[in-house]
Amino acid sequence: MKKVLVVDDSPTIRQQIGRALGDAGFDVVEATDGVDGIDKIDSDRAIGMVILDINMPRMNGLEMLEKVKQQSENENLPVIMLTSEGQKSLIERAKRAGAKGWIVKPFKTELLVGAVRKLMTA
């Protein structure tokens, strides 16, 4: 089973996502912001999907997404943005950078797990 990296500055959200994905049989690792997220991806090649918040300190999620996708080895790494932002222009920016999904908080557990399953098996 591939690992899912959850990048969010809120421990509550990380725990909520971790529990939902763990119950669904996924292996979950966590990062607290964009800088930490890039470190985790660089050091753990078993990570097969990223759930990524936007509004975080140090490096926001869109900046992290763009940096990660600039590396050719991450070209096929699926990324779902999970954020309180619903702005079309931000969604288009994420899509252009290579994101595969966008979920606006608060999220429904079954919706998130379903999206992860679909993208992990695509």
Place this chain on the structure above:
Amino acid sequence: MMSTTMSTTVRHPSGPETRALIHQIAACACTKLFESYGVRLVQVDPSANPTLPVILSGLVGFSGPGIRGASILAASEKPIAKSNPVDGSLADWIAELANQLVGRIKNQMLLRGADLYVTTPIVLPGDHIAPMRRPDITPLVFAADGGSVYVWIELETQPEFVLGTPSEVVSEGEALLF
């Protein structure tokens, strides 16, 4: 599903008009936010005293062309604890709630043609925290089972602030796969 409003008329609302609009949006946003986490809020008279002391506050700043301000979400223990989806830190959770509240306000302002950029949240712990009294900052007050929730909106607008072309917005709880 993407949402947009129908009107595309550019308007320059006055400061008081903008404040009234954001208060109206914030009241609805706060009620729906807590409702989505299983806590029912009822808006009450701002002069009402809190039934229990506020223990935590989350502050998120925002700015955009011709507008800047901050939103403070404060609550007593029970509404924060009851809305928390995991058995975790209340301080962390009010930060996330404050962030999601401003996200909802931003999305509603986008639908009215105004863009906002938001800061990351700051948490202030302590009893009876409230801004200094100012006639233009009236709190939104909500009663909840076992406690109270407050929202203060600090707001300044300049003449260049406009409500114009609506942006498309994805609603809270919705998902898009590309």
